[in-house]
Amino acid sequence: MAKKQFAVIGMxxxxxxxxxxxxxxxxxxxxxxxxxxxxxxxANMVTHAVSADTxxxxxxxxxxxxxxxxxxVAIGADIQASILTTLILKDLGVPKLIVKAQSELHGKxxxxxxxxxxxxxxxxxxxxxxxxxxxxxILDFIELSDDYSIVEMRAPDQAIGKNLKxxxxxxxxxxxxxxxxxxxxMNISPYADDIIKENDxxxxxxxxxxxxxxxxxxxxx
Ligand code: ATP
Numbered sequence: 001m002a003k004k005q006f007a008v009i010g011m012x013x014x015x016x017x018x019x020x021x022x023x024x025x026x027x028x029x030x031x032x033x034x035x036x037x038x039x040x041x042x043a044n045m046v047t048h049a050v051s052a053d054t055x056x057x058x059x060x061x062x063x064x065x066x067x068x069x070x071x072x073v074a075i076g077a078d079i080q081a082s083i084l085t086t087l088i089l090k091d092l093g094v095p096k097l098i099v100k101a102q103s104e105l106h107g108k109x110x111x112x113x114x115x116x117x118x119x120x121x122x123x124x125x126x127x128x129x130x131x132x133x134x135x136x137x138i139l140d141f142i143e144l145s146d147d148y149s150i151v152e153m154r155a156p157d158q159a160i161g162k163n164l165k166x167x168x169x170x171x172x173x174x175x176x177x178x179x180x181x182x183x184x185x186m187n188i189s190p191y192a193d194d195i196i197k198e199n200d201x202x203x204x205x206x207x208x209x210x211x212x213x214x215x216x217x218x219x220x221x
Contacts, residue, residue, distance in 0.1 A: 003026070003027055003028065004027060004069040004070060005027070005028045005029075005030075005067070005068045005069050005070075006019075006022050006027055006028065006029050006030070006068060006069070006070050006071070006072065007029070007030040007031075007032060007063075007065060007068040007070075007071045007072070008022070008029060008030070008031050008032070008046075008071075008072045008074060009032045009033070009054050009071065009072065009073045009074060009075060009085060010032075010033060010073065010074035010075040010076070010100075011031055011032075011033040011035075011038040011039065011041065011042050011049075011074075012038075012074060012075075012076055014074045014076070014100060014121050015031075015033075015072065015074030015075075015100075016031070016038075016041070016042050018072055018074060019031045019042060019045070019046050020042065020045050020046070023045055023046045023047065028047045029046040029047050029048075030046070030047060030048045030049075030050070030063070030068065031043075031046045031048070031049040031050075032049075032050055032051075032052050032054060032063070033049075033051060033052075034051065034052065034053045034054070035051070036051045039051045050063065054073075054075075054081070054085040054088070054089075055080075055081050055084040055085055055088070057088045057091075057092070060085075060088055060089065060092060061092065065089065065092060065094060066092045066093050066094055068094065069095055069096060070095070070096045070097075070098065071089055071094045071096070071097055071098070072098045072099075072100075073085050073086055073089070073097070073098070073099040073100065073115075074100045075100070076100060076102055077102070079102060079106050082099065082100075082101075082102075082106070082110070083106075083109055083110065083113065086099050086110055086113055086114070086115055087113050087114075090113060090114040090115075096116050096117075097114065097115050097116050097117075098115070098116060098117045098118075098119060099115040099117070099118055099119070100118075100119050100120075100121060101118050101119070101120055107120065124143065127141060127143065128140060128141045128142075131151070131215070134215060134216075135153075135215065135218070136154075137153050137154045137156055137218060138151060138152070138153050138215060139152045139153060139154060139201060140152040144205070147207055147208060148205065148206065148207055148208065149205070149206070149208055149211055150178070150203060150204065150205050151203075151204050151206075151211050151214075151215065152201055152202070152203050152204075153201065153202050153204065153215070153218060154199070154200075154201055154202075155196045155197070155198070155199070155200040155201065155202055156218040158218070159196045159202075159218070160196055160197065160198050160200075161195065161196070161197075162195065162196055163192065163193045163194055163195045163196070164177055164190055164191070164192050164193070164194055164196075165192040165193060167196070169204065169214065173206065173210050173211075173213055173214040173217075174206060174207065174210045175204050175205065175206030175207075175210050175211060175214055176204065176205050176206065177190055177202055177203070177204050178203045178204065178205050179202075179203040180194060180196065180200055180201070180202055180203075181200065181201035181202075181203065182197060182199075182200050183199075
């Protein structure tokens with residue numbers, strides 16, 4: 001199977017880090033920005049870097065944008081440019097369109113005009129930092145949907161030395177322990193009699209409200 005080809009539009013902090021990461025992972029990346037200097041800054045880190053105004057349909061056509069498997073639109077502040085670019089890319093038939101939104105309203109418009117996925121990097125990072133601030137035991141927090149999330153937490157004191165059956169997280173908090181990380185080993189199918197050790201990390205899935213209850217109880221421990 002041929003490797004996926006990506007185009008990333010907008011070389012701000014977010015767009016340029018997506019472009020560089022994809023390139024480091026060995027994928028072909030076309031980086032586009034209206035600002036020549038921004039394009040230059042990433043030129044030696046991606047496959048191709050070009051200066052173009054992506055609200056110009058002919059410019060996008062000339063770049064052969066529809067031949068890319070995935071296009072990421074990472075234009076932030078200029079909401080009009082972000083919306084116009086998305087609309088044109090959709091019309092040109094880009095197979096998968098991922099667009100960064102500044103606000104809920106911006107995101108709603110993007111979904112309506114056909115963005116396949118809308119991402120909110122600032123909001124999501126804020127959420128993750130907030131969960132970490134509730135308790136240093138919360139290492140990471142990933143939103144799966146509006147209602148469900150995954151939380152990665154260091155085993156609280158009250159869990160150490162107990163097995164999953166004794167902790168009874170499923171019945172008490174309606175959450176599920178997906179995995180237990182011990183040092184560098186990941187136990188991805190934990191059994192009821194697996195014992196939680198000091199410094200273990202629990203990966204737990206659940207409804208947001210249920211996870212919140214569990215986080216509060218386990219925050220101090
Ligand atoms: P970040 O937070 O990721 O740094 P941001 O949300 O502040 O980014 P901007 O800096 O406003 O976003 O935009 C990102 C990039 O998008 C800028 O480098 C800008 O030049 C580029 N850009 C804006 N409009 C267009 C356009 N019409 N065509 C191509 N690039 C554009």
